[in-house]
Amino acid sequence: MELPDFMSYANKFSQTEFAEKIARIAKRAGAKLVYAALILYYTLQSDKVSKADKAIIIGALGYMISPLDVIPDAIPIAGLTDDLAVLLYVLKKVWTGIDPEIVEQAKSKLSRWFDEEEIEEIGDILAPED
Secondary structure (H helix, E strand, O other): OOOHHHHHHHHHOOOHHHHHHHHHHHHOOOOOHHHHHHHHHHHOOOOOOOHHHHHHHHHHHHHHHHHOOOOOOOOOHHHHHHHHHHHHHHHHHHHHOOHHHHHHHHHHHHOOOOOHHHHOOOOOOOOOOO
């Protein structure tokens, strides 16, 4: 899948819309997408992350929030695969700036929407898929 120019979605990002979208799609999106989004969201709050990385993160989260993307979110199952691809791509680009505490904060937040078994399934989201 070719990734879109998700930087053009930077103006779609807002903290309020991010929180509303995550709460609304959590179960449908799955723990992996929510976990990736939360890591990026919390990384965005860090003062240890470069402005360039923050700009990329804002673009990716704006893409996730936007209902107008490559595969519309309304399409069952497939609708969120492009969002996950963008989030994972950006996670890999900025991973060195992600503090281990942020990873734990994201895992902790997952417990609001997912049970322990679902959280265990996220595994290492940066590992290649089998």
